[in-house]
Amino acid sequence: MACAWPRRKRRFVHKDKREGAGMISTGDKGLDQVITGLQLGDNVVWQMDSIDDYRGVVLPFVKKSCEEKKRVVYIRFANHKPLLKSSKNVVTYRLDASEGFESFSAQINRIIRKEGEGVYYVFDCLSDLLFAWSNDLMIGNFFKITCPFLFELHTIAYFSILRHRHSFMTVARIRDTTQLLVDVYHHKNNYYIHPLKVWNRYSPTMFLPHIRKGGRFVPIASSGDTARLFSSVFKSGERSVKQKLDYWDRLFMKAEDLCSRAGVSRAKREQLAGQISRLIISRDEKILRLAEDYLTLEDFLTIRSRMIGTGFIGGKSVGMLVARNILLKEKTLQAEKFFEPHDSFYVGSDVFYTYIVENGWWKELMAQRTKDGYFRLARGLRDKLSGGVFPEEIKEQFRRIIDYFGQSPIIVRSSSLLEDSYGNVFAGKYESVFLVNQGTPEERLAAFLGAVHRVYASTMSEDALAYRLKRGLDKVDEQMALLVQRVSGAFHKGYFFPDVAGVGISYNTFVWNKSMDPEAGMLRLVLGLGTRAVNRVEGDYPRIAALDEPLLKAHAGAGDARKFSQHDVDVLHIKENAFQTVSLDDLLGKKIDVHLDLIGTQDHEAQGADGGQEPRWIITFDRLLSQNGFRQKMQKLLKALEKAYGYPVDIEFTVNFKERGEFQLNLLQCRPMLTKGLGSRVVIPDKIAEEAVVFASSGHFMGGNISLAIDRIIYVDPQAYCAIESQSGKYDIARAIGDINRQVSDKEKCAAILLGPGRWGTSTPSLGVPVSFAEIDNMSVLGELAFSGNNVMPELSYGTHFFQDLVESGIFYLSLYPDNQGVYINHNILDAQSKTLSEYFPQYKKYEHVIRIFDVKDKGVRLAADIMTQKVMCYFSETEPQKG
Structure with missing residues (x-):
């Protein structure tokens, strides 16, 4: 069944303007007598059998209004023939409802606000919105937010719905909200009206059916005549059993019928599948083509059986479902032999807006969507979204999920409309919440x-809003659907986690050795939950493996292997009913049953130094990557997805081992990945004087080959930054960087390099500058500097959400390790006199010794990097580096 919502009585009080206004004519004297005329603020809903019937009540009303020189606004959005023509007193607004509920409703809101008080409105038939939105729920939501606004401005508005097209629940919601609801019938050449609701007016016969006789409507007082009329009318209409169903449900009933019948043509099934695909999959034509190729009518019925509410299931859900089917259809892969079945539920995107409408926050959402309110009002709305109330009908469906999963751990993941689409992945912008799921x-x-609530509230996070604004998506419909998944893993002595979790990328732009092929792809692997694979985690390093050279590491020696490895594990603690991070040593000390022979390498040096009897381990995944066919399967899997998507892809997955070490893989997510590729070879000059070099390095960069003229260098001095004793001072530096970033604004006009200690965007200020990505997104080049005195180290964050942000923003990344061979930093240049910070931002004068700004436009500063030689250099030069 479709979502049902409780009926709520509405009391509108604006007597100051209504009193003494007098009766306003419908243009039909007989109708005026029945309902005692119209009043300012009235929303009038006509329920009828045809658009012609609606036109029959609209034209007299508009004619009369024009005679009285009233302003009439016609809202045109339907496929049916126009009801009115524009004229001196009639203005027409043409809207496209297919752009989505929010966009459409917001445009209506702006029109009403612009037109002001006392305007008369005629809307196209609301039933036509079913073609754009697919379900009654959103039509009810639209009416609930539009009708009160029209009432407040003392307008009169005409709406219509077609009989037998909407569920009883939808009609009830409209009836609750409107001031007048009138049924119109044609039967045996007679014309009838039947007022069902007339607010604030009453007569003894008002709510009886009326038959037109001449210019009057005469009430049908006889019970026999009334019974004969309605029995005949309902016999000619659709049976009431079907009208209890939403349009959405009827569509899926049709799909179920087609799937159950033999001999139905493939074309007919595909046509209906395409229709459903546009209602629950996407509006993106590229994604729809993937769905057309890899999702069947049976797949859509399975999705519907696990849906709460209606609407889109969102990008994350679509990516997971499409990718699984791509791989299952790839016969050479034999994915069915090593795939875990997915076990997911989907909360439809319509539930998100209904949550907002039912809690009375729509006006605030519209105010937040304005330029002035975009960031300013977001925090308050986020707080409200964190604590709203769901209707009992939806809560009951949520209970169904809870009962189904029992006490198995689950994760509630964002799956918005725009998420994981071509060009906009929203990596890490919205929340995902692990639930250990213990208790009553x-x-x-x-x-x-x-x-x-947390996931819904994350739509108002500063990072998410800045991301949308940056990509011109701030006015685009962005509803939040949810993907609810059973957590992949097993119980390990009071903990729950998978043996391996990771990220896979089909095109490896981070190659650190000449022998590597970017086309081979790469993996980023961790023990335990995948949070440490997708996020930059302070003091911890996942294993990065190039799939063509899986055992070739970006560091050398046992000391580096130990240092640049995983030291902590994210798990779900069953007894504590909480997500926790535990140290690897503590976890292994509990003798948990993990396949250390596949994921670890014994650290004999550390064991000898400790003098202990128990073996020490470094998480390397060396054996997993070199045996059991895991690497080969992952490479084939990534290439199969890349071929189907026509684009490099980024996946998230888990691996769990059986008793003999065979692995099972659960594909959790798949999305197209933006990448510029390598680009043309760049020959780095080898005769640049040392004093003309700003910095140079071998390796430790990503972003392909590059030759870029630099206009500005922003340098955060590592020693000065680390000397700041207070946390607040280090956060001041982050805010200052944010202001500098906003001043840059357009990287096409000002190519800027940002250099600073440790990890940009860290949550631990002692390890780097704690900026949000929105505070560095206008940079062209981002550099992280190692500062060994304070153990502040960069991290090549390939495969993380941070990496996705860099790629989507076109930011070249590099890390500089001053103690490494082949790395040079010219402190004479970086310590030289620069434009003082206070020239730009007087409020940060006290930090002039920490942040230095060099405007080098027209001074011949250039950044050049070449993947094949693994060299990068920033230098002063009067000539461009040669391109090969």
């Missing part, structure tokens, strides 16, 4: 609702 059913439901 009531406690588990409460935790689940809290997780849903």
Whole structure:
């Protein structure tokens, strides 16, 4: 069944303007007598059998209004023939409802606000919105937010719905909200009206059916006549059993019928599958083509059986489902032999907007969507989204999820409309919440609702809003659907986690050795939950493996192997009912049953130094990558997805081992990955004087071959930054960088290099500058400097959400290790007199010794990098480096 929502009584009080206004004519004297005329603020809904019937009540109303020189606004959005023509007193607004509920509703809101008080409106038939939105729920939502606004401005508005096209629940919601609801019938050459609701007016016969006789409507007072009329009318209409169903449900009933019948043509099935695909998969034509190729009508029925509410299932869900089917259809891969079945539920995108509408926050959302309110009002709306109430009908469906999963751990993941699409992946912008899922059913439901609130509230996070604004998506419909998944893994002595989790990328732009092929792809692997694979984690390093050279590491020696490895593991603690991070040594000390022979290498040097009897381990995944066919399968898998998508892809996955070490893989996510490729070879000059070099390095960069003229260098001095004792001072540096970033604004006009200690974007200020990505997104080049005195180290964050941000923003990344061979930093240049920070931002004068700004436009500064030689250099030169 479609979502049902509780009916709520509405009391509108604006007597100051209504009193003394007098009766306003419908243009039909007989109708005026029945309903005692119209009043300012009235929303009038006509329920009828045809558009011609609606036109029959609209034209007299508009004619009368024009005679009285009233301004009439016609809202045109439907496929049916126009109801009105524009004229001196009639203005037409043409809208496209297919752009989505929010965009459409926001445009209506702006029109009403612009037109002001006392305007008369005629809307096209609301039933036509079913073709754009697919379900009654959103039509009800649209009416609930539009009708009160029209009432407040003392307008009169005409709407219509077609009989038998909407569920009883939808009609009830409209009836609750409107001031007038009138049925119109044609039967046996007679014309009838039947007022069902007339607010603030009453007569003894008002709510009886009326038959037109001449210019009057005469009430049908006889029970026999009334019974005969309605029995005949309903016999000619659709049976009431079907009208209890939403349009959405009827569509899936049709799909079920086609799937159950033999002999139905393939074309007919594909046509219906395409229709459904546009309602639950995407509006993106590229994604729709993938769905057409890899999702069947049966797949859509399976999705529907696990859906809460209606609408789109969102990009993350679509990516997971399409990718799994791509791989299952790739016969040479034999994925069915090593795939875990997915076990997911989907909360439709319509539930998100209904949550907002039902809690009365729509006006605030519209105010937040304005230029002035975009960031300013987001925090308040985020707080509200964190604590709203769901209707009991939806809560009951959420209980279904809780009952189904029992006490198995689950994760509630964002799956917005735009997420994981071509060009906009929203990596890490929205929340995903692990639930250990222990306790009573009531406690588990409460935790689940809290997780849903958190994901919904994350739509108002500064990073998410800045991301949308940067990509011109701030006015685009972005509803939040949810993907609810069973957490992949196993119980390990009170903990729950997978043996391996990771990220796979089909095109490896981070190659650190000449022998590597970017086309081979790469993996980023961790023990435990995948949070440490997709996020930059302070003091910890996942294993990065190039799939053509899986055992070739970016560091050398046992000391480096130990240092640049995983030291902590993210797990779900069953008894504590909480997500936790535990040290690898503590976890292994509990003698948990993990396949250390596949994921680890014994650290004999550390064991000898400790003098202990127990073996020490470094998580390297060396054996997994070199045996059991794992590497080969992952490479084939990534290439199969890349071929189907027509684009490099980025996946998230887990691996769990069976008793004999055979692995099972669970594909959690797949999205197209933006990449510029290597680009043309760049020959780095070898005769540049040392004093003309700003910095140079071998390796440790990503972003392909590059030759870029630099206009500005922003340098955060590592020693001065680390000497700042207070946390607040280090956060001041981050805010200053954000202001500098905003001043840059357009990287096409000002190519800037940002250099600073440790990890940009860290949550631990002692390890780097704690900026948000929105505070560095206008940079052209981002450099991280090692500062060994304070153990502040960069991290090549390939495969993380941070990496996705760099790629999407076109930012070249490099890390500089001053103690490494082949690395040079010219401190004479970076310590030289620069434009003082206070010239740009007087409020940061006290940090002039920490942040230096060099404007080098027209001074011949250039950054050049070449993948094949693994060299990068920033230098002063009067000539460009040669291109090969």
